[in-house]
Amino acid sequence: MTETKPQIQFSLEALQQVHEILLQYPADKSKSALLPILHLAQAEFGGWLSAETMDYVASILKIQPIEVYEVASFYSMYNLKPVGKYLIEVCQTSSCWMCGSEDIVRYLEKKLQVETGQPTQDGMFQIKTVECLGSCGTAPMFQIGDKYYENLTFEKIDTILDELRAENKYSRYV
Amino acid sequence: MSKKILLQYDHIPGINTFEVYRQNNGYKSVEKALKTMKPEEIVEQVKVSGLRGRGGAGFPTGMKWSFLAKPEGVPRYLVCNADESEPGTFKDRYLMERIPHLLIEGMITSSFALGANTSYIYVRGEYYYIIKILQKAIKEAYAAGFLGKNILGTGYNLDLFVQPGGGAYICGEETALIESLEGKRGNPRIKPPFPAIAGLWGCPTVVNNVETIAAVVPIVNDGGETYAAIGIGKSTGTKLISASGHINKPGVYEIELGVPVEEFIYSDEYCGGIRNGKKLKAVVAGGSSVPILPTELILKTANGEPRLMSYESLSDGGFATGTMMGSGGFIAMDEDTSVVKNLFTFARFYHHESCGQCSPCREGTGWMEKILKKFIDGKATLADIDLLWDIQSKIEGKTICPLGEAAAWPVAAAIRHFRPEFEAYVNNPQSIHDVKHYFRLNGLVEA
Numbered sequence: 254m255t256e257t258k259p260q261i262q263f264s265l266e267a268l269q270q271v272h273e274i275l276l277q278y279p280a281d282k283s284k285s286a287l288l289p290i291l292h293l294a295q296a297e298f299g300g301w302l303s304a305e306t307m308d309y310v311a312s313i314l315k316i317q318p319i320e321v322y323e324v325a326s327f328y329s330m331y332n333l334k335p336v337g338k339y340l341i342e343v344c345q346t347s348s349c350w351m352c353g354s355e356d357i358v359r360y361l362e363k364k365l366q367v368e369t370g371q372p373t374q375d376g377m378f379q380i381k382t383v384e385c386l387g388s389c390g391t392a393p394m395f396q397i398g399d400k401y402y403e404n405l406t407f408e409k410i411d412t413i414l415d416e417l418r419a420e421n422k423y424s425r426y427v
Numbered sequence: 428m429s430k431k432i433l434l435q436y437d438h439i440p441g442i443n444t445f446e447v448y449r450q451n452n453g454y455k456s457v458e459k460a461l462k463t464m465k466p467e468e469i470v471e472q473v474k475v476s477g478l479r480g481r482g483g484a485g486f487p488t489g490m491k492w493s494f495l496a497k498p499e500g501v502p503r504y505l506v507c508n509a510d511e512s513e514p515g516t517f518k519d520r521y522l523m524e525r526i527p528h529l530l531i532e533g534m535i536t537s538s539f540a541l542g543a544n545t546s547y548i549y550v551r552g553e554y555y556y557i558i559k560i561l562q563k564a565i566k567e568a569y570a571a572g573f574l575g576k577n578i579l580g581t582g583y584n585l586d587l588f589v590q591p592g593g594g595a596y597i598c599g600e601e602t603a604l605i606e607s608l609e610g611k612r613g614n615p616r617i618k619p620p621f622p623a624i625a626g627l628w629g630c631p632t633v634v635n636n637v638e639t640i641a642a643v644v645p646i647v648n649d650g651g652e653t654y655a656a657i658g659i660g661k662s663t664g665t666k667l668i669s670a671s672g673h674i675n676k677p678g679v680y681e682i683e684l685g686v687p688v689e690e691f692i693y694s695d696e697y698c699g700g701i702r703n704g705k706k707l708k709a710v711v712a713g714g715s716s717v718p719i720l721p722t723e724l725i726l727k728t729a730n731g732e733p734r735l736m737s738y739e740s741l742s743d744g745g746f747a748t749g750t751m752m753g754s755g756g757f758i759a760m761d762e763d764t765s766v767v768k769n770l771f772t773f774a775r776f777y778h779h780e781s782c783g784q785c786s787p788c789r790e791g792t793g794w795m796e797k798i799l800k801k802f803i804d805g806k807a808t809l810a811d812i813d814l815l816w817d818i819q820s821k822i823e824g825k826t827i828c829p830l831g832e833a834a835a836w837p838v839a840a841a842i843r844h845f846r847p848e849f850e851a852y853v854n855n856p857q858s859i860h861d862v863k864h865y866f867r868l869n870g871l872v873e874a
Contacts, residue, residue, distance in 0.1 A: 277547075277588040282628055287610035288593045292552065314610075327612040328593025329779075330552045346514045347715060348671040348758055350772045384596070384776045385514040385715075386553050389671035389758070390678050399555035 261309050267297050271313065283314055287324055290314065291331055300340070301332040329383070337372035337379030339417050342396045345382045348389035357393045358382060360407055364414070377418060430657060430683035432645045432665050433638070437525055443560070445567035448528040454573055456536045456647040461581040464647070469540035473643060475651030477663035482508055482599065482636030483714060483754040484829075485738050488643075494623040495541055496631040504632040505538045507548040507640055508604055509557075512596040513714035514776060515756025518667035519637035521679040523550075523557050526641075527564035531587065533640035535573060536647050538585050541633055545586050548637075549604050552592045561589045596780035600828045601634035602626075603782065614782050615828035638667050659685030662737035666755050668697075673761035675699035688712070688734045689726045692759060705761035709845075712741055713753020715773045716833035718840030719766065720750050746840065765859065766845045767852060770837060771799040777834035785826040791818050792834045802849060805856025812849045816842055
């Protein structure tokens with residue numbers, strides 16, 4: 254077996270977080286840290302998980318890379334391809350649908366001139382339709398990073414997009 | 428009438444902080460339990476209370492606790508299920524966001540009752556801001572001596588951690604949640620053994636929903652009998668209901684179990700009636716998994732009795748004419764709503780969320796989504812209705828975990844109660860476009 258040493262490295266702050274996460278489990282059960290560390294890695298390395306990033310996480314937890322791949326590909330929050338800086342996750346299930354989620358998506362597509370699932374040309378935004386985010390009483394809604402934007406109207410969306418464009422940094426939730 | 432036990436102090440500014448929470452009887456159950464009660468006495472009080480699991484299954488909590496194995500020298504774990512993902516349900520989020528210390532207090536008291544020295548709150552990853560709220564509250568509880576070593580000088584030790592999920596509805600199933608907490612894919616385990624015997628890392632484990640654990644606080648404070656006196660029959664206590672859809676006042680309501688459904692929908696104390704003066708068409712009363720009922724059956728049972736918000740009344744008549752309490756995710760649809768299209772959103776959801784272990788669920792959920800898409804696109808035939816029925820009947824009862832049933836039941840119920848609507852979309856495909864959905868936003872329709 255040939256082993257290539259990953260070239261990437263967590264920041265000192267992130268390493269400190271990794272250390273704290275590992276303290277949450279018995280010493281021989283460090284694999285439990287995989288999900289939180291993948292969230293951290295996604296936030297650190299550009300909003301998605303490359304094979305290199307996943308191999309790096311495997312090396313930290315001393316597990317096989319396949320154990321990381323199978324988990325990363327199972328859960329919907331891990332992006333296995335690069336995404337726009339701001340991933341706009343529009344809930345489309347039942348109550349959100351009843352309150353206009355399809356129109357939210359159409360409005361976003363028109364305004365950003367992009368199809369759902371593709372980043373905008375400047376790489377700033379990407380629309381993603383997702384399943385129930387537990388915001389049914391405040392529908393329609395979308396999530397960007399760790400923030401819930403609820404009771405959406407077209408005017409609200411205009412303001413949100415303008416603010417994010419001015420802010421211009423990766424949406425991260427860790 | 429509304430009866431507030433869990434949300435009693437919800438309106439008090441700053442109740443999310445330790446200080447204010449403590450001033451309002453906060454952490455009293457921990458003092459009482461650790462200083463004056465034996466663990467088995469607490470379990471007994473929970474049994475007496477009649478509390479049933481608030482995540483959806485409604486299993487008696489005290490009984491679940493009493494199944495916990497206690498082998499010598501093996502750690503036991505309490506894991507809180509905060510993976511709230513059942514469409515229509517947002518009550519746990521509400522509770523954790525506004526009164527995080529209530530959950531933490533319940534975790535300490537319950538962990539003591541179960542003999543756990545390490546406990547986890549598994550929160551769905553999308554609720555990352557809630558995780559931060561909980562972590563802050565936990566830090567405050569440690570600083571005040573309610574967590575950590577030798578709590579309140581009683582010699583009891585407890586560490587409490589928050590674990591994020593990765594975005595998977597299936598992790599609300601308790602064995603899938605345990606797998607996920609072990610850093611694996613959320614594939615449900617074959618049972619037995621149940622988690623009470625072999626759960627987290629093979630150790631005896633109890634998994635309880637957020638609201639269930641919060642309810643332990645008033646049960647310990649006031650006694651199981653006092654709790655049991657609230658509610659109706661075997662539906663004791665209060666329940667948090669997440670109300671959404673075409674109602675005037677969507678939100679989370681704490682109700683005394685037994686409130687008539689009609690009152691819940693039309694009273695200004697709760698949902699405040701249907702928006703825009705429209706008529707009610709149907710209700711999904713307990714989250715996406717439970718059977719949808721048309722207005723006449725949700726307001727009254729088949730016997731003409733008023734339908735109540737209780738486990739027994741909601742399920743009165745079985746699936747032929749009844750439904751289930753489920754998670755308390757109450758979705759109301761007005762007269763202009765397409766039941767078929769709503770069902771499609773459920774089918775798409777379950778297809779997306781199936782873990783893929785069992786073929787009937789993995790394949791069947793995808794087939795149901797595809798066939799329902801045909802109805803919406805005006806390409807379905809009458810035979811597709813029977814095909815849908817056939818598929819759902821072959822998923823139910825044939826999977827490791829209840830996601831199979833959760834995907835099958837809504838399809839069966841929609842056909843059972845709204846077959847003419849399916850037929851109309853076949854006979855007149857244009858009619859799907861005639862269903863005018865009410866949107867909260869002005870102008871959304873022509874966008």
